[in-house]
Each structure stands twice: as C-alpha cells, then as structure tokens.
Amino acid sequence: MEATLEAEHLYKVFGRRPDEAVRRLEDGVDREELRADGTTAAVIDASFTVAPGQIFVVMGLSGSGKSTLLRMLNGLLEPTAGHVRFDGQDLTGLSDRDLRAVRARKISMVFQHFALFPHRSVIENAAYGLAVQGVPRAERERRAGEALALCGLAGWEKSWPDELSGGMQQRVGLARALATDLLLMDESFSALDPLIRRDMQDQLLQLQQSLKKTIVFITHDLNEAMRLGDRIAVMRDGRIVQTGTAEDILVRPADDYVASFTKDVDRSRVLTASAVMDTDLRGDEADCACETATPDTSFGELCAISARLTHPVAVLDAKHKLVGVVPRQRLVGFLGDEQGTPVSCDSPRDAGGDKAVARA
Incomplete structure (x- = not known):
C-alpha cells in the first residue's frame, strides 16, 4: 500500500553550523558531543511511513524530539536535512505560499491546549479551517455542524468556548x-x-472507524500509544529506536530502553492470539469442532476460552485452518512475566497437547 505520509532521514539541529552538525552525526558523533559545542540535535535521522487511514503514534519522554518531529511534518519547522512527502508531494521543497496552502487544505493540528478562539462560537471555531480554505459560509457551517455531531457536540453550536468543559x-x-x-x-x-x-x-477510535483519517499522534503515555496506535515509533534522544505494532513493541522490544517502557503495560489489553500462540504444530493441522479462537482474538477472551477447555486453544485462520495453539501455561506466562519476556515455544504443553486439539 502506498504511503500517504513519508519521512525520509529527517534531521533538525538548532545552533551554530547545523549542516556541519548533520555531517558529524552521520559520521557517528554523539549528540552530547554536539551539545558541548553549543549545538542541539533535536531529531536525528528519523524515517518512517504512514499508510492511508492509519493512526501512527510517536511516543517518548520529554526532550526525546517527538514534538519537533511533528512540526517538521507540516512545515512549521524546516528540516535541517531530509524530506517529508505527503500524497507524493515533497513538502520540504515548497515555497512558503504553497506550504500555507497545503496546511490550509490538507493538514490540521490538534494541540494540547485546545487553541480555540474565545470570541468565536463553537460552530465558528469548528468551521475556521473551512473559512481559511474559502468555502462559502452556508457550506462550511453545514460541514462544521456535521463534524460537531460526529464529535458528540450536537446542540452546542451556538455556545462559546468558555461555556464548555x-x-x-x-x-x-x-x-x-x-x-x-x-x-x-x-x-x-x-x-x-x-x-x-x-x-x-474512545471518541477518536469511533471517528476513525468511519472516517479513516490519516493521523500522527504524539504522546508520552505508553498505554495511550498502545490503545490508539496501528503502528508506534518509540523515540529516545532524538532518534527513533523502534517502529512496529503494539504487539511488536510489547513482545519483541528492540532494546532495554524499550523493554523498560513496556514492563508496566497491561498486557491483557494489547496482546492477541497471534502474539501468544505456539505455531510449532508438529503436523497437527486438523479442523477443530471445539471452541476455537482466531489470530485477532483478544488476550482476555483467549483466557476465557482456555478456562472452559481441558486442552490448548486452537487458533484458526479465515479458511478454518489450524495456524497455532495456545496452552494454558503459556497464557499464564505471558500475563505473569514482569519483564514481558515471552514464554519459550518449547514450554511443556497442557495435558493432551495438540493431539487433544486435533481430536476435539
């Protein structure tokens, strides 16, 4: 699938001789060494793609570079090096006028502190972007009213921002x-x-089901990232250290830093059968008449199914083919391991093993 948004080797350096600083970073110079020279490397060699209709979450601690990265995506900050492409257009090569036109019509920001105009009504605030685009008043009020209704604010159109929570x-x-x-x-x-x-x-996820917007979401909260993100990029000291799904990051952390982030995550809210199943089927690929799961079955539902069975849970794909099994002790291992280390696929299976699954 062709990407809607692409960041290619983005750097943002603040301070003296930023181009020289990029060259030094490419040669392996440490960020702290640059800082000693009065130069701050806020973003270092960041690359990723965002597919149409995807929520891409960038997370990291304060100072990791995530907000700086976001501001390069719509041209609020000019990259020191690298490219940002949106719908195939290189935004880093646009004039200021063309860039403003792209921001007015194609890219919006939702800030932490609301950024509403206190002298405009709710519907006037909601319609502001359309007004900037030159949409006629009747049309923009109609579309703004529809957007407010989608966001649960029908009936509040004529209110003022200070009247809202x-x-x-x-x-x-x-x-x-x-x-x-x-x-x-x-x-x-x-x-x-x-x-x-x-x-x-919840509201954002509900909207996404129907509107399928392409979203880049910045957060320092891993639980929020895991809940919202189709894919997640973890940043540290200006660099992206891992990109993947919530399950990738939880089950296969790239390094100790990522693992330390994930150790307190409620794993039952993130994991699915595909992450915990044993795919070493040893030739047992018979259809199952017993209660089964799919690769997308949630961890909580998987536990409930396992509790009702006396043998491992069979995981079937869309063609009803056996693609994995989940022994009960494997579920306990994933849920109880404080370090988030997956239980070995060679763990002893429940009594009866795969043969019981195949016979059921």
Whole structure:
C-alpha cells in the first residue's frame, strides 16, 4: 500500500553550523558531543511511513524530539536535512505560499491546549479551517455542524468556548481538524482528566472507524500509544529506536530502553492470539469442532476460552485452518512475566497437547 505520509532521514539541529552538525552525526558523533559545542540535535535521522487511514503514534519522554518531529511534518519547522512527502508531494521543497496552502487544505493540528478562539462560537471555531480554505459560509457551517455531531457536540453550536468543559473544548478542536486529510495531534489529550482522556480516546477510535483519517499522534503515555496506535515509533534522544505494532513493541522490544517502557503495560489489553500462540504444530493441522479462537482474538477472551477447555486453544485462520495453539501455561506466562519476556515455544504443553486439539 502506498504511503500517504513519508519521512525520509529527517534531521533538525538548532545552533551554530547545523549542516556541519548533520555531517558529524552521520559520521557517528554523539549528540552530547554536539551539545558541548553549543549545538542541539533535536531529531536525528528519523524515517518512517504512514499508510492511508492509519493512526501512527510517536511516543517518548520529554526532550526525546517527538514534538519537533511533528512540526517538521507540516512545515512549521524546516528540516535541517531530509524530506517529508505527503500524497507524493515533497513538502520540504515548497515555497512558503504553497506550504500555507497545503496546511490550509490538507493538514490540521490538534494541540494540547485546545487553541480555540474565545470570541468565536463553537460552530465558528469548528468551521475556521473551512473559512481559511474559502468555502462559502452556508457550506462550511453545514460541514462544521456535521463534524460537531460526529464529535458528540450536537446542540452546542451556538455556545462559546468558555461555556464548555475541557473535554468538550478538545472535541471542538478535533471537529475543526476533520476538514483535512491528515491530522497531527500533539499530546492532544494529556491536559485532560483521566476519565475525560479515556473518553476522548474512545471518541477518536469511533471517528476513525468511519472516517479513516490519516493521523500522527504524539504522546508520552505508553498505554495511550498502545490503545490508539496501528503502528508506534518509540523515540529516545532524538532518534527513533523502534517502529512496529503494539504487539511488536510489547513482545519483541528492540532494546532495554524499550523493554523498560513496556514492563508496566497491561498486557491483557494489547496482546492477541497471534502474539501468544505456539505455531510449532508438529503436523497437527486438523479442523477443530471445539471452541476455537482466531489470530485477532483478544488476550482476555483467549483466557476465557482456555478456562472452559481441558486442552490448548486452537487458533484458526479465515479458511478454518489450524495456524497455532495456545496452552494454558503459556497464557499464564505471558500475563505473569514482569519483564514481558515471552514464554519459550518449547514450554511443556497442557495435558493432551495438540493431539487433544486435533481430536476435539
């Protein structure tokens, strides 16, 4: 699938002689050595692609470079080196005028602190991006009203921002952003109370089911990243140290830094049967008449199925072919291992093993 957004070897250096600093980084000079010379390398050699309709989450601690990276994606910051391509167009080569046109029509940002105009009504705020695009008033109010309804704000169109709660104000910002193809969300929910934050995550996922927007979402919260991201990039000291699905990062961390991030994650909310099943079937590929799972079955549901059976759970693909089995002790191992280390595929199986699955 062709990427909607592509970042290619992006660097952002602040300070003296940034081009020289990029060359030194390419030669292997450490970031701290540059800092000693009065130069800050905020983003170093960042590359990734985002597919159409995908939520791509960039996560890391404060100072890791994630917000700087986001601002290069829509030209708010010019890369010191590298390229950003959106729908095949190289944004780094555009004039200021053309770049403003792209931002007005195709790319929106949803900020952490709402960024609403206090002197404009809710519907005027939601329609602001359309007004910038030159959409006639009747049309933009109709489309803004539809976006507000999608975000759960029908009936609040004539209200003022200070009459809304924090969560409602963020919904207005989200409704405003829906007018474009690409949403850049910079820790958009981090200023909200935990319950409201969870509600906004639900809202975003519900919207995504129907609208299929392409979204880059910045967060420092791994649980939020795991919940929202189709793919996740983990940043450290300006570099992307791992990119993958939530399961990739949880089950196969690239290094100790990523592993330390994931050790406190609620694994049952992330893992599916495909991540925990044993694919060493030893020739047992018979169809199963017993209760089975699919590769996408959630970990919690998998545990419930296992509790009702006396043998490993059979995992069948869309063609009803046996692609894996999940012994009960394997589930216990994945759930209970504090370090997040997968149980070996050579672990002893439940009594009866695969033969019991095949006979069921």
